[in-house]
Amino acid sequence: MTLSHQPGFTAIGAIITREVLPRLRHAQKLPLRLSCIGTAGYKGLDGANEFDRTVIIGQSASVEEAVILASQRVAHGDIGISTDDTLRFRPRVIVIQDGDLGLVLAGEVRAGIIVWQQPVASDAEARRIVTEASRLRGLAFAASGRADHRAARDHRYRASLLEARLVDPYWRETAADLLRLPQAA
Structure with missing residues (x-):
């Protein structure tokens, strides 16, 4: 007996390969983690006393949401490392990573906006x-x-x-x- 392939019939293996597996792989990479690499230092001290610091901004369920969240945080200037008023933080690079810590997108912070880098x-x-x-x-x-x-x-x-x-x-x-x-x- 031979199976005939009708135009409306799709093999279960093809459905799993084309639709299910990519969704599972994508779900494993979520949530996305947003962080900011910057320079921190105390007011009144020279640049030699500044130090590099990475600050976690938050998490997101999609790249689009992550871009919006990062842009809002940078525009409002509310990325900080401490409640200490004498400690300044200057954001320099925004990084979006997946659950496997793979780079999703990153950009340079300039004048209150993020200039996203082309992959x-x-x-x-x-x-x-x-x-x-x-x-x-x-x-x-x-x-x-x-x-x-x-x-x-x-x-x-x-x-x-x-x-x-x-x-x-x-x-x-x-x-x-x-x-x-x-x-x-």
């Missing part, structure tokens, strides 16, 4: 960025050895901005599509 388009481009970021981190290490803390921090920051483009391959298409929307600009 890499290929693995070759990702390798070039890793090479350049490693070079900058080497310069930061050398500057730290000379006790030039400001230069070291600037090199690490530039490396972080490059690495902001190293979006996990699972999220590259989603991030690129989101950045094509007018409201994301």
